Amino acid sequence: MSKAARERIRAERARRARGDRRRRIAIITGVSALVVAVVVAGVLVQSWRGRSSAYSGPLAQVTVAADGTVTMARAGNLPVLDVYEDFQCPVCREFESVNGGTLKRFAAEGKVKVVYHPVAFVNPQGSLRAAAAAQCLPAPRWMAFHDTVYSRQPPESVALTLADLKGFAAEAEVTDAATLSCMESQRHASLVTRVTDAAFKQPDVQGTPTLVLGGRRLTTNEMLTADGLAGVLAAAR
Numbered sequence: 404m405s406k407a408a409r410e411r412i413r414a415e416r417a418r419r420a421r422g423d424r425r426r427r428i429a430i431i432t433g434v435s436a437l438v439v440a441v442v443v444a445g446v447l448v449q450s451w452r453g454r455s456s457a458y459s460g461p462l463a464q465v466t467v468a469a470d471g472t473v474t475m476a477r478a479g480n481l482p483v484l485d486v487y488e489d490f491q492c493p494v495c496r497e498f499e500s501v502n503g504g505t506l507k508r509f510a511a512e513g514k515v516k517v518v519y520h521p522v523a524f525v526n527p528q529g530s531l532r533a534a535a536a537a538q539c540l541p542a543p544r545w546m547a548f549h550d551t552v553y554s555r556q557p558p559e560s561v562a563l564t565l566a567d568l569k570g571f572a573a574e575a576e577v578t579d580a581a582t583l584s585c586m587e588s589q590r591h592a593s594l595v596t597r598v599t600d601a602a603f604k605q606p607d608v609q610g611t612p613t614l615v616l617g618g619r620r621l622t623t624n625e626m627l628t629a630d631g632l633a634g635v636l637a638a639a640r
Contacts, residue, residue, distance in 0.1 A: 458504030463511045465542045471591075471598035473537075473545055475506070476516035482639035483516045487602055487613040490533035490552045491526040491559050494627075495612045499553045502632045507546075509636045519549075522599040524611055529562030534595040536568040539585035540577060547575035565589075 466474045486506070488495045509515045521534035533552055540548045551571040557563065569583055585591070602608045607620040614621040614632075616639060625631040 458507040458511075460508065460511055462507055462546060463513070463517075465545050467538065467540065467542045467545055471520070471534075471538065471594050473519040473521070473549075474516065475510045475519070475546070477510070477513040479513060481513065481516040482617055482636075483518060484636070484639075485518045485520060485613075485615040487520045487522055487608050487611055487615075489522055489524045489526075489530050489611040490537070491530045491556065491563060492524070492611040493556070493559055496553045496556050498612045498627060499550070501627060501629055503550065503553075505629060505632050505636070509633075515636050515639060520598060520602055521595065522602050522611065523595050524599065524603075525559050526562050529557075529564075531592055531595055532565060532589065533563050533568060534598075535589050535591040536565075536572070536586040538591035538594065539582050540572070540575070541582065544575050544577045548572055548577065551575050 463475050463477045468474065484506070488498075506515075506517050510517050521537055523530035523534055537545065537548060537552070548571055551574045552563075552568075555567070555571060555574075557567075565587055568586055572578070572582065572586065607613065607615050612626065614626045616635060621632070621635060625635045
């Protein structure tokens with residue numbers, strides 16, 4: 404083997420060794436970042452629990468729109484809070500536990516217009532079924548169904564079934580044939596898919612839950628602590 408050939412082999416080995424080191428560093432860095440994120444999320448979830456904003460008063464009017472959104476608001480020119488949620492998202496469930504009552508209270512007091520955007524993100528089958536089923540609910544019972552789905556939410560890897568969803572509708576006192584037929588047919592599945600695609604084309608929506616108030620995405624602390632969200636909504640104009 405010539406000297407030039409040996410030099411080329413050594414150079415190639417050195418290049419591959421550098422590439423291997425970079426890959427190992429990237430993997431270690433990625434794993435470390437994931438571990439930190441999981442730990443931080445766990446600490447936040449523990450701090451949220453037990454700090455519920457329960458609300459038992461009358462609700463503002465709920466409107467189920469043909470575009471896939473659901474509005475809870477009194478009449479008037481109010482600050483708009485867009486809520487992007489997934490019925491199989493565990494952090495959405497925590498958000499509802501902590502701040503679902505805050506949304507109801509501020510909407511009932513005429514201080515904010517809440518616009519829900521149910522999307523299918525976490526579980527491809529269950530999330531889609533749940534959001535499509537929710538679109539079938541009569542407006543006066545939509546919130547009861549919404550809250551029941553979150554209170555009965557399975558692990559995110561376990562897809563909600565039509566039987567589950569019809570059971571939740573029954574708990575929300577909805578048993579009429581038209582609603583159940585709509586749920587079984589999944590006639591709104593394509594609408595949910597379009598809503599989901601449109602939501603995730605927006606730079607502010609990178610996951611669920613996402614809250615956008617007057618065009619500004621709320622921070623994690625503002626969104627996932629009772630005091631944080633109440634303070635932001637109280638200051639909204």
